[in-house]
Amino acid sequence: QSALTQPASVSGSPGQSITISCTGTSSDVGGYNYVSWYQQHPGKAPKLMIYEVSNRPSGVSNRFSGSKSGNTASLTISGLQVEDEADYYCSSYTSSSTSQVLFGGGTKLTVL
Amino acid sequence: QVQLQESGPGLVKPSETLSLTCTVSGGSISSYYWSWIRQPPGKGLEWIGYIHYSGDTVYNPSLKSRVTISLDTSKNQFSLKLRSVTAADTAIYYCARGDSRTSLHFDPWGQGTLVTVSS
Secondary structure, eight states, rough: HHHHHOOEEEEETTTEEEEEEEEEETTTTOOOEEEEEEEOOSSSSEEEETTTBOOOOTTTTTTEEEEEEEEEEEEOOOSOOOGGGGEEEEEOOSSSSSOOOEEBBOOOEEEE | EEEEEEESSSOOOTTTTTEEEEEEEESOSSSSEEEEEEEEEEEOOOEEEEEEHHHOOOEEETTTTTTTEEETTTTTEEEEEEOOOGHHHHHHHHEEEEEEEEEEEEEOOOOOOOEEOOO
């Protein structure tokens, strides 16, 4: 089963903005507005940051935003902070027979 | 607020059955979807499947032949059984609450429990 494609790593300096991409197909990311983003610090459970492409759960900073264009979804973090350093995973509903929910391979964000 | 906690053996022998339980506290198990997700050490996430409070289940087709997820509403718990395990099933196993409408995003998650498959 093919995971969604994310860059292995991205980096930025405090105060800057970064964007993490998540590329799928028309059977998942491109076909449905069910893309979610999770933040995972080392040794911790993932935390929901964005759901249904661009919605933020209560308590998540508005520095985190999501969008989608075609088969690619994006997570943007503005005003980078040291505590944003973590792994980020996207997920999407898929209509293919491989699974109902697909995850991306994860992106390591380093705040320099 | 709702909290989830996984429990079960940390070591399972090859060919045996992995059994885990997730206890939900701070809220009812009703009206939501309840999922299991795993993460091999140092690797990405894999959705295993979910159970709805009505009892309906959906599994990842790649694991469907070996997986059973069940619910015990009297104990506010749901459980995972994965049969005929191999070393490839070694992972951190997380339980998580799925969105009540779609089941497709997960919040909150349990802290995770490492299960190692080894003789």
